[in-house]
Amino acid sequence: MLTADVVVAIALGYVGLLFLLAFLSDRWSRKGSRWISNSPLIYTLSISVYCTSWTFYGAVGSAARNGLEFITIYLGPTLVFLGWWYLLRKLVRIGQVNRISSIADLISSRYGKSNTLAVMVTLMAVIGTTPYIALQLKAVTTSFDVVSGGSGDLLGNLSGDNSGIDPALLVAVGMALFTILFGTRNLDANEQHPGVVAAIAFEALVKLLALLMVGLFVVFSFGGLENLFPEEMSRRLLERENVFGGRWAVLTFLSATAIICLPREFQVTVVENARESHLRTAGWLFPAYLLLICLFILPIAAAGLTRLPEGANPDMFVLTVPMAANQEMLALFAFIGGFSSATSMVIVACIALSIMISNHIVMPVVLRLRWLRLYDSADLKTLVLFSRRFSILLILFLGLVYYRLSAQTEALASMGLIAFAGVAQFLPSLLAGLYWRQATARGAKLGLMGGVVLWVYTLLLPSLAEEGTVFGQIVSNGLFGWEMLRPEALFGMTGFDPLVHAIVWSMTANTALLIAGSLFSEQAPLERLQSALFVDVFRNTPGDESRALVRSAAIDDLRLLSRRILGADAADRQFRDFALRQGRDDGVPVADTAFITHLERQIGGNVGAASARVMISEVVSGETISLDEIIRMVDETQQVIEYSQALEANSRTLEQTAAQLRQANQRLMRLDTEKDDFLSQVSHELRTPMTSIRSFAEALLKADEMPPDQARRFMRIIHDESLRLTSLLDDILDLSHLESGEVRWQVERLDPETAAISAIAACEGLAAETGVRVDHVPADTTAAIRGNRDRLSQILINLISNAIKYNDSPEPWVRIESRVEAGRWRVDVRDNGPGAGDVAPDQLFSKFARGWRQIAKGRSGTGLGLAISAEIARRHGGDLSLTESSEQGSCFTLTLPVTQ
């Protein structure tokens, strides 16, 4: 059996090891060794400060009580690291660019370096973290009691234990000492603490190993998972009604928020981050770590429920399961694991909170006191360190007090969740600060205030309330006895899990107030500037704040100030470096706006942006914030975005235009070729009759002794060819007018059959001359169309006369047959002529269609008739086509839309 002395000795030894590790790491890094800050592994392990003793002990307890619900605590961070990695990267980038020292500093910087906001966030963080620290103290003392006392009192009721010093006090003192030694050793730039980070990473490994070993032991001692989870146990652990319900979603949301908003997480993820690229590794390694932590939670819970007597505290199963199997060394190792979880959380939380308290509460107050002003000899650096140490003691003291007061509260998990819900109130302001340019300080303050008030009222208050007290009265009857104001059923929202209820109300109010407050307030100039720098941190911002702030200061004043904050060496180095950058070799930089801004940032890294601004203002004379310049900067980014969008749109338009131009050009080229072809064809068609006219006329002139009938014949040819030439010119003009759309003709409602009748009448002479029989089969229903009778007749005359002229059948006939079908009047002109041969139908209707002309040798025909007819049909909304063509004959069909 382990005695308390042995356990204490081992715990002290372990703490000693941590001190040594931190000390060595600090010394290495001071000597320039960068292995800690260079290692993405150490960075990732330090993030696992998320897994506190609540996780270490409480997750098993939660699994034993509520089944799978514990997974939500790991699911949230996993989702953030895997899925919302970009948010973390943006946080880290902003943190590095602006030398952000804490989450309060980040929110205050974003909203115009508002110290009010910083104070609000700091106070909230303290309120949210104190129970959490108390939780760690409680876990250490309870586990200590379990592992050393063996009294069987597994409920860990230590408050009445007067046998010696309360281990919680010991732990608190030890942690204070460690934190002060390694957390406030100096005011390093960026608030990075390699010693602490190394120790935390080591502790992360210890707690993981301890949990894994207990888990493995459980699995092996049961002889496999199937023995651990008989059907009854599986049902007990896995089949819960609340899985994947509202509470499940809210828990996941809370844990996702916590990994961003918890001050200690912000400290290790953002402030201690040495390289942005480490985040890439953490993006998968941290979820993997969480997975390993989760691995044996259920087996341990099952083992505890199986092996330990009814009523045993499930929160201590990690210890009591090995102890029940007489595995004392394993239990001791598990204790050290839990101890690691607790101490690492306390240390980092203390550092983070002390930076916040000191920078945002202590320093601003001190800076207002006249006797500490710049021209006094007091060393501000010492003052800052002092205030840090004081803050650490204060935080641990608060934690201890809370622990003493709340020692009766049993479940570790509920305390952790309340804290999570508290820091979740930072989220709206944080996200809006990163992504919404219009979010204002007033909006952030309102949102934060509203969220916190509701959190206190709906969650914190009920958790403190006891039957019979004032709080208890409020919880059961509502404020002022109004039912509507019952904290756990606000405005009649009953039937919800208290946590879900509280989160829904507080987050909704927080977000709504933030948005409303931002929409109804104006940003101050500095705020507008900061919002642009934060939201657009990844863009090439047109400049930093020095562009918009015009100020000057005496270089000696600046040197004095920065030496007092940064330390003499660091300050002198800054001055030398900047002088070099300015191209001055005397080592004294010009105190221009850029340099002052640079110094303010360096100082801000140590005391927070708001305090740095106050300090710098002390020595700066004539500061003007150029509103125009700020607006220009903000607008410039906006303009760059808009401009590039406009460019993109432009280039798209250009591409489209180019494509259209290409098409138009191709069409023009085609038209040009067509026009050339047409002209050359016209020329050809005109030259042929002209040749006859000229040459026969010449022959007549030259020949003296020509027989009269031959002379007559020649004159007849000249006459006919002149007529052909005239009709050719007429057709060319007609077609050109038709195609250019210049021809306007009278449109009337008419019976198309009348056009057919007049066309047939016009062709009667030709038909009689050539002996072709012409039949007309009119439609049996009358139809009306809108069009021009003469033009429609022209089409039909052309078709009928072609059919007559080209018909070389021994018994030639032409039949004109019309009917009404599908809303169209249709007429077929059919003949038993030679057909169109192998001429393509579309060529048939083009100008000077050849093919048929071969047959028309010596007869009048211009080659334009079908082209003109097709054009007229088209302009009537109709269609002309060759529907049949063979050696037995052909058929042209004209259809026209019937009007109502």
Next chain:
Amino acid sequence: MTDSGADRSAKQILIAEDEPNIVELLTFILERAGCVTRAVTDGEAAIAEIRREAPDVLLLDLMLPKHDGYAVLKAVRGSADNAELPVVMLTAKGQERDRKVAESLGVNAFITKPFSNQDVVDQVLALAGAGAPAR
């Protein structure tokens, strides 16, 4: 065409032309100049006729159905027996491009419609004298 066999010194002219009026005209003016003419109305017939009995001069229209003037000219220049046959090309297309093509194919004369009758007769007679020996 009629009594060609009788006049053995008369030049034989083949007219390949699809416009009947032009055939009639060419026949008229060439016979008046003492030539004997035959006429075909498409390219295919022209090639067959030359193969059957080569004329002294070929009067060839460019726009002929079934093998245009170019194709006929190519066939003539590519043939074994009649590669040297004098060819006068007639065309209504009158474009310089066509003249270039015809010349590159080895035409002897290129006349654009409408033409002077005298011009056609002169060109034909000149070629008939210089070309293939009279029978």
